[in-house]
Amino acid sequence: MIVVAGPREARRLRRKLSAPVGLVPTMGALHEGHLSLVQRARSENASALASIFVNPAQFGPGEDFAKYPRELEADLAKLEREGIALVFTPEPSGLYPPSFDTWIVPGRLAERLEGAVRPGHFRGVATVVLKLFTILEPDRAYFGQKDAQQAVILRRMAADLDLDLEIVVCPIVREADGLAMSSRNVYLSPEERRAAPVLHRSLQAASAAWEAGERRGDYLRAAALAVLAAEPLAAVDYVSAADPETLAEVETAEGPVLLSMAVRFGATRLLDNLVLPEGTAL
Numbered sequence: 001m002i003v004v005a006g007p008r009e010a011r012r013l014r015r016k017l018s019a020p021v022g023l024v025p026t027m028g029a030l031h032e033g034h035l036s037l038v039q040r041a042r043s044e045n046a047s048a049l050a051s052i053f054v055n056p057a058q059f060g061p062g063e064d065f066a067k068y069p070r071e072l073e074a075d076l077a078k079l080e081r082e083g084i085a086l087v088f089t090p091e092p093s094g095l096y097p098p099s100f101d102t103w104i105v106p107g108r109l110a111e112r113l114e115g116a117v118r119p120g121h122f123r124g125v126a127t128v129v130l131k132l133f134t135i136l137e138p139d140r141a142y143f144g145q146k147d148a149q150q151a152v153i154l155r156r157m158a159a160d161l162d163l164d165l166e167i168v169v170c171p172i173v174r175e176a177d178g179l180a181m182s183s184r185n186v187y188l189s190p191e192e193r194r195a196a197p198v199l200h201r202s203l204q205a206a207s208a209a210w211e212a213g214e215r216r217g218d219y220l221r222a223a224a225l226a227v228l229a230a231e232p233l234a235a236v237d238y239v240s241a242a243d244p245e246t247l248a249e250v251e252t253a254e255g256p257v258l259l260s261m262a263v264r265f266g267a268t269r270l271l272d273n274l275v276l277p278e279g280t281a282l
Contacts, residue, residue, distance in 0.1 A: 001080045003087045007095070007135045010088045014136050017047035017085055022168075023138035025129060028052040029069035029183035030078050033173035037142040038082045040170055045140060049086040050079055051132055056092055057124030069183055088136060095131055103127050109153045112247045113240055113260065114271075125150055126157055133163060140166045144173075145282050146180050148260055148273045152247060152282070169282045172272075174200065180272045192265040195233040199263055199272040202227035206241070206259050210276045217241040217250040220259060220276070228263060237262035237269070244275060244282060256280045 004010045014021065022041030026034050041048040052075055059065035072089065079087055103123050109115075110122035133141065143151045151169045158167050173181045178200030179193075188196060202224040209223040220241040228234050242249050244258040253276075260273035275282055 001076075001084055001087060003076060003089060005089050005091060005094060007090060007131075010086070010090075011135050011137070013086055014049065017049070019047070020045045020139035021137070022048045022140045022142060023132065023136050024048070024050040024142045025132050026050060026052055026075075027054045027068065027183065028075050029071050029186075030075045031173075031181045031183065033144055033146065033181035035078060035082060036173050037144060037170050038079065038084060040168065041140070041142050042083055044168075047085045048083070049088065049136060049138070050084050051088040051090075051136070052076075053088075053090055053095070053128065053132075055095075055124055055128045057096065057127060058121050059124070060118050060120060063118075064184075064187075069186055088132070095128065104130050104157065106153050106157065109149070109156055109247055112242070113149050113238060114262065115149070117237055117262065122150070122153055126153065129154055130157065130161075130163075133165065138165055140168050142168045142170055144171075145169050145273065145275075146172045146182065146271060148244075148258055148282055149247060152244065178204075180270070182270060184268055184270065187268040188265055192233055192268065195231050196265055196270060198228060198231040198234055199261060199270060202239075202261070203259060203272060203274040207274060207276060207278050210257075215253040217253065217257070220253075220257065224259065224261065228261075233265050235264040237264060258282070 022045035024037045024041050054068050104126040106122050106126050115122050155167045177197040179197045205227045206220045206224045221239045224239050228236050239261045242258050244256055257276045262271050
């Protein structure tokens with residue numbers, strides 16, 4: 001496995017890999033969810049590579065950039081065991097030199113949900129992902145469904161900018177109690193960790209309503225909110241029942257619905273989602 005930090009050297013080395021090439025972009029602190037993406041990339045491509053970069057451009061004021069978990073040596077060991085050919089580990093100054101002044105600004109998809117709560121977040125995401133695509137030239141790029149809005153935005157970016165690659169969205173990997181795996185789960189106190197699976201239970205409540213024939217967006221949101229309200233440690237930022245392509249809130253569903261939420265447990269903010277009916281791919 002080759003580890004490289006410089007963009008030019010990464011591009012040169014990537015061009016020596018057998019095609020097709022699959023890329024797994026990460027911010028490190030790798031868990032089984034990340035490794036499931038790596039395994040998918042390995043199974044579908046002749047070569048697989050990964051990036052590890054905590055992207056400062058997608059963190060807003062007061063967010064957790066400084067304390068975001070960084071476990072580079074452990075991450076590299078995990079990637080080597082999975083058979084990754086090349087890992088790109090740039091420094092912020094390598095991707096954002098002092099002269100940097102060009103940004104990718106997504107449109108309406110980035111104004112809802114996370115975009116409304118975290119202004120500028122998706123500008124940072126889209127810019128760094130496009131830079132990774134330009135440097136590493138993947139045929140496929142793998143992202144987790146847990147960050148569903150991000151996946152929808154990146155698919156739109158790839159289509160709008162005529163990028164010659166496929167965005168592959170992989171299922172959420174969960175702990176035994178249903179909590180979606182996330183690098184931020186390490187921030188939870190023991191009490192908060194015990195409370196956090198309420199996110200999955202709330203999604204399941206909405207899914208049960210769907211299976212019973214409910215298609216009204218307000219009712220689906222209410223079914224999830226009722227479960228969340230019963231957990232004192234859960235502070236809800238939003239619960240959404242939206243069209244999976246436009247992210248517009250649905251009144252009455254005529255097709256699949258992306259049910260998503262952001263909930264705080266103390267200082268830790270967690271995301272989760274489910275596409276209804278269950279089993280539908282994002």
